[in-house]
Amino acid sequence: MKEDMRDLMGRALRRSTAEYCEVRIEETEETSVRFRGKDIELVAENVSVGGNVRALYKGGWGFVSFNRLDDLDRKVDEACAQARILGEKLNKEIRLYPVDPVVDRVAGNFKREAFAVPLKEKIKLLEGYNALILGSPEITSSSVYYFDRHTHLHFANSEGTYIYQEKMDVGGALTAIATKDKLTTQESARFGSNQDYEVAVGLEDEVRDAAKAAREMLHAPVVEAGEYTVILDPDMAGLFVHEAFGHLSEADSLDEDERMKELLKIGTRYGSDELDIYDSGVEGPNRGESRYDDEGVPMQKTYLIKGGVVVGHLHSRESAAKMNERPTGNARAINYRFPPIVRMRTTCIAPGKATFDEMLKGISLGVYVRGGYGGQTNGEMFTFAASRAYMIRNGSIAEMVRDVNLTGNVFTTLRNIDMIGNDFQFKNGPGGCGKGGQSPLPVAQGSPHIRIQKVVIGGEKK
Numbered sequence: 001m002k003e004d005m006r007d008l009m010g011r012a013l014r015r016s017t018a019e020y021c022e023v024r025i026e027e028t029e030e031t032s033v034r035f036r037g038k039d040i041e042l043v044a045e046n047v048s049v050g051g052n053v054r055a056l057y058k059g060g061w062g063f064v065s066f067n068r069l070d071d072l073d074r075k076v077d078e079a080c081a082q083a084r085i086l087g088e089k090l091n092k093e094i095r096l097y098p099v100d101p102v103v104d105r106v107a108g109n110f111k112r113e114a115f116a117v118p119l120k121e122k123i124k125l126l127e128g129y130n131a132l133i134l135g136s137p138e139i140t141s142s143s144v145y146y147f148d149r150h151t152h153l154h155f156a157n158s159e160g161t162y163i164y165q166e167k168m169d170v171g172g173a174l175t176a177i178a179t180k181d182k183l184t185t186q187e188s189a190r191f192g193s194n195q196d197y198e199v200a201v202g203l204e205d206e207v208r209d210a211a212k213a214a215r216e217m218l219h220a221p222v223v224e225a226g227e228y229t230v231i232l233d234p235d236m237a238g239l240f241v242h243e244a245f246g247h248l249s250e251a252d253s254l255d256e257d258e259r260m261k262e263l264l265k266i267g268t269r270y271g272s273d274e275l276d277i278y279d280s281g282v283e284g285p286n287r288g289e290s291r292y293d294d295e296g297v298p299m300q301k302t303y304l305i306k307g308g309v310v311v312g313h314l315h316s317r318e319s320a321a322k323m324n325e326r327p328t329g330n331a332r333a334i335n336y337r338f339p340p341i342v343r344m345r346t347t348c349i350a351p352g353k354a355t356f357d358e359m360l361k362g363i364s365l366g367v368y369v370r371g372g373y374g375g376q377t378n379g380e381m382f383t384f385a386a387s388r389a390y391m392i393r394n395g396s397i398a399e400m401v402r403d404v405n406l407t408g409n410v411f412t413t414l415r416n417i418d419m420i421g422n423d424f425q426f427k428n429g430p431g432g433c434g435k436g437g438q439s440p441l442p443v444a445q446g447s448p449h450i451r452i453q454k455v456v457i458g459g460e461k462k
Contacts, residue, residue, distance in 0.1 A: 005025065005154045005164070006154075006156065006162045006164075008069070008072060009023045009025065009072070009154065009156040009162065010156060010162070011073075012053075012072040012073050012075070012076045013076065013156060013157070013158050015073055015076050015077060015080075016055060016076055016080055016158050017057075017080045017084065018055035018056055018057040018062070018079075018080045018083045018084070018158075019056050019057050019058070020055065020056040020096060020157070020158055020159070021053065021054070021055040021056075021076060021079065021080065021157065021158040022053070022054050022055075022155065022156065022157035022158070022295070022296075023051060023052070023053050023072070023075075023076070023154075023155070023156050023157070024051055024052050024054075024153070024154070024155050024294065024333070024336055025050070025051035025069065025153075025154045025336070026049075026050065026051065026151055026152065026153045026154070026335065026336050027047070027048070027049045027151065027152045028047070028048050028049075028149055028151040028152075028335070029045070029046070029047050029115060029149070029150045029151075030044075030045070030046045030047075030048070030147065030148070030149045030150075031044070031045050031114075031115070031119065031122065031146075031147065031148050032046075032145075032146070032147045033122060033123060033126055033144075033145070033146045033147075034143075034144065034145045034146075035126060035127075035130045035142060035143070035144040035145075036141070036142070036143055037134070037141045037142055038130075038134065040123070040127075043119070043123065045119065048067075048335075049067065049069075050065060050066055050067040050335075050336045050337070051065070051066055051069065051072075051075075051154075051336050052064060052065040052066070052336050052337070052338075053072075053075045053076050053078070053079035054079060054339050055076070055079040055080045055082070055083040056083055056087075056094060056096070057080070057083035057084045057086075057087035058084075058087030058088065058090060058091050058092065058093075059086075059087055059090040059091065059092035059093060059094040060082070060083045060084070060086025060087030060088070060089070060090050061082075061083060061086065061339070062078070062079040062081065062082030062083030062084075062085075062086065063079060063082070063339050064078045064079045064082070065336055065337045065338075094318060094321075095318075095321040095322075096317040096318055096321060097315075097317045097318075097320040097321040097326065099159075099296070099297055099317065099327060101159050101160035101161045102161045102162075102163060102292070102296055102298070103160075103161070103162050103163070104162075104163050104164070104291070104292070105163075105164045106163070106164065106165040106166065106291045106292070107166050108166035108167065108168055109195065110168055110195050110196070111195050111196040111197075111198065112196055112197040112198050113150075113168065113197065114148035114150070114168060114170040114197040114200075115148060115150035115168065117197055122146060122200075125200065125201065126144050126146055126172075128204075129144055129174045129203065129204075129207050130142050130144045130174075132204060132207050132208065132211075133174065133175075133176045133207060133210075133211055136176060136208070136211035136212070136215065137215060138178050138180070138215040138218060139176050139177065139178050139211050139214065139215065140177060140178060140179040141177040141179075142174075142175060142176060142177060143173070143175040143177065143186075144172075144173075144174050144175070145172055145173050145175075145430065146171075146172035146200065146430075147169075147170070147171060147172065147430065148168070148169065148170040148171075148197070149167075149168065149169040149170075150166075150167075150168055151165075151166070151167040151168075151169075152164070152165075152166055153165045153166075153167060155292070155294065155296050157295075157296060161296040163291075163292050165290065165291060165292065167194065167290065168194055168195065169192075169194055169287060169442050170191075170192065170193050170194075170196075170197055170199065170200065171190075171191060171192035171193075171287070171428070171429060171430030171431075172190070172191055172192075172200055172430050173188045173189070173190045173429065173430050173431075174188060174189045174190075174203065174206075174207050174210065175187070175188040175210070176188070176207070176210050176211035176213075176214040176215075177214065178211075178214040178215050178217070178218050179218075180218045180219075183218060185215075185217035185218055185402065186214050187210040187211070187213040187214040187217070187387060187388065188210055188387075189203050189206035189207050189209070189210045190429035190430055190431075191203065191428065191429070191430070192287050192428035192429050192430050192442075192444070193285050193286075193287065193428055194284060194285055194286065194287050194289055194290075194442070195284065195285035196285060199428070213388050213400075216400050217388070217400065217402045220399070220400040220401055220402045221399070221401055221402070221460075222401065222402055222403045222459050222460040223367065223389065223391075223401040223402070223403060223404045223457060223459035223460065224459055224460055224461075225457060225458050225459040225460060225461045226456075226457060226459075227454055227455065227456055227457070228365065228366050228367045228455055228457055229363050229365075229366040229367075229392075229451065229452070229453050229454075229455070230366060230367050230368075230369060230406065230451070230452050230455040230457070231356075231359050231360070231363075231366065231367075231368045231369070231392070231449055231450070231451050231452075232369050232447075232449065232450050232451075232452065233368075233369065233370045233371065233449055234421075234423070234424070234425040234427060234446070234447045234448055234449060235370065235371040235372065235387075235425075235427050235445075236369045236370065236371055236372045236384070236386065236387075237349055237447035237448070237449065237450045238347070238348065238349070238427050238445030238446055238447040239371075239372045239374070239375070239384065239445060240372075240382075240384060240406075240413075241277055241347055241348070241349050241445065241447060242344060242347045242433070242443070242445050243374070243375055243377055243382065243384070244377055244380075244382040244384075244410040244413070245277060245304070245305075245410050245414070246279060246304075246314075246344045246347040247344075247377065247435070248260060248263075248264060248379075248380065248410070249264065249279070249304045249313050249314050250313075250314050250330070250342040250343065250344070250435075251313040251314055251315045251316075251319035251320070251322075251323055251325070251342055252316060252318070252319045252341055252342040253342075254313060254319075254323075255319055255322050255323060260379065260380075263380065263411065264310055264313065265310065266310055266311060266312070267309060267310065268309065268310045269308050269309050269310075270305060270308060270309075270310065270411050270414040270415060271305060271308035271414045271415055271417055272308050272417065272418070273307045273308050274307075274308070274352050274353070274420050275305055275307070275308045275349070275414065275417060275420065276305060276306055276307070276349070276350035277303070277304045277305040277347075277348070277349055277350070278301055278302060278303045278304060278347075278348055278350065279301075279302050279304060279314055279328075279330070279344050279345055279346065279347045279348070280299075280300070280301040280302070280345060280346050280348065281293070281299025281300065281301075281329050281330075281345035281346065282299055282300060282301055283301070283346055283426075283446075285428075286345075286346045286426055286428055286444035286446075287346075287428050287432075287442035287443060287444045288345030288346035288347075288442060288443045288444045289345065289346065289444075290345070292329070293329040293330060293331045293332055293340070294331050294332050294333045294340035295316060295317055295327075295331040295340055297317065297327050297328075297329045297331065298329055299329035299345065300328060300329050302314060302328040302329075305414075312325070312328070313325060313328075314328050314330040314343075314344065315327045315328045315330055315331075315342060316330065316331035316340065316341070316342050317331065319342055329345075330342050330343060330344065330345065331343075332345075332441060333438065334438040334439065334441045338436075338437070338438050341435065341436050341438070343433060343435060343438075343441055343443075344433060344443050345443060345444075346426070346443065346444040346445065346446060347443070347444075347445050347446075348424075348426075348445065348446035348447060349420065349446070349447040349448065349450060350420075350424070351420065351421065351422050351423070351424035351448045352419065352420025352421060352422060352448060352450075353420070353422055354419040354420060354421050354422060354449075354451070355421070355422060355423075356421060356423065356449055358419070359419050359421065359449060359451045360392060360395045360396065360397070361395050362395065363392045363394075363395055364393070364394055364395075365391070365392065365393060366391070366392035367389055367390070367391060367392060367401070367404060367455075367457060368389065368390045368391075368392050368397055369386045369387075369388070369389050369404065369406070370386070370387060370388040370389070370390075371386070371387030371388055372384050372385060372386055372387050373385040373386075373387055374431075375406075377410075380409050380410045380411055381407075381408070381409055381410075382406075382407070382408060382409075382410055382413075383405055383406070383407045383458075384405065384406045384407075385404070385405050386404035386405070386406065388400065389401050389402070389404035401459070403458075403459050403460070404457055404459060405457065405458040405459070406455055406456070406457055407456045407458060408455060408456055413452060413455070416452050416453045416454050416455070417450050417451070417452050418451055418452070418453055419450065419451035420448060420449075420450050420451075421448030421449035421450065422448060423448045423449055424446060424447065424448045425446065425447070425448070426444055426445070426446040427444060427445050427446065427447075428444045
């Protein structure tokens with residue numbers, strides 16, 4: 001990128017005829033490697049350069065994305081013209097919550113730079129993992145995926161803000177696939193970071209463990225359907241809070257749903273005094289961490305539930321103004337082809353006081369869930385598929401079971417959390433969050449173990 005980018009963007013913004021205008025320009029270098037079974041399926045190194053202009057006039061948003069920087073003035077003109085056409089038809093007031101202009105340069109704070117590691121070294125590392133998976137008993141195939149990205153991002157707006165940020169993103173999944181008759185099972189070792197390539201190194205024990213779990217699931221019985229006391233490990237608990245509660249707290253969609261707005265009204269209780277849920281962009285090294293969001297608002301730590309009570313929501317400048325709450329630094333775009341929308345960053349359940357052994361005590365029959373494959377949500381209802389699961393019998397971990405699906409109402413489930421562990425962990429994987437056609441956006445999650453009463457688990461009916 002040119003060193004005079006600030007001047008280039010500033011000159012273009014002075015042409016704006018809108019109430020508000022912003023320019024985002026980014027350059028990203030990306031490496032991707034994928035193995036499928038014994039075959040290397042993909043090796044790619046790409047560079048993408050582009051940007052967008054977003055303009056607001058009388059409630060109408062104009063948006064133009066582009067791949068060439070040699071006619072930025074015209075792109076500003078086009079976005080402002082779009083905004084004026086829409087605004088004249090809509091003629092409604094959309095305010096942006098006022099924030100102080102910022103001029104800042106944020107160089108990357110990296111440990112080992114993934115983009116500086118030779119491609120041959122990356123492929124050799126992944127070949128080793130793939131061979132380890134395929135050499136495991138009863139493993140019939142594998143899926144090994146790796147990526148890294150190095151991004152230079154410039155943002156400027158008509159209010160005087162100019163921010164440069166350098167970012168890195170690295171992640172991968174090392175998946176063992178086992179097959180017996182018509183049954184196929186799988187388990188993965190996953191990694192991700194915004195700071196350090198070393199998260200991809202030294203994962204041999206995790207790969208062996210994943211292959212062992214995939215093999216054991218072939219011989220595990222299907223769980224008996226019913227209602228159980230359940231312990232979620234930090235991975236599954238983080239997935240639960242992100243998918244089932246975090247999305248409901250994103251205020252751009254919350255503002256359009258009167259029923260959900262009432263359910264998430266400030267001051268509503270949904271848990272014990274020990275339950276704290278927050279979303280943070282300032283704790284790392286996590287893939288949801290950054291100094292500023294994509295509207296130039298400083299990221300921060302935002303509590304959504306404190307002491308069991310709803311205390312906040314996640315906001316862009318527009319949604320904050322609508323709800324008369326402060327912006328939280330949650331306006332994010334997956335890349336320059338999209339406008340920013342309200343998105344999570346690192347969504348967490350804060351640690352409590354219980355040990356894992358204390359959680360197990362008193363459970364005569366329950367289920368312990370380790371990790372998840374994701375799930376589906378519909379309003380406050382959710383369904384999640386467990387990655388690994390074990391029966392709990394008389395206070396001890398017992399046999400592995402499979403086909404464990406957790407179903408319920410998120411607000412009821414939050415009220416049924418009766419113990420929160422003291423073993424908080426951040427979890428970073430290679431995936432990301434999807435919303436509004438923008439996926440996968442880098443995010444992370446964090447939680448300790450949590451214990452939940454009366455969880456409905458689908459499986460095999462006896």
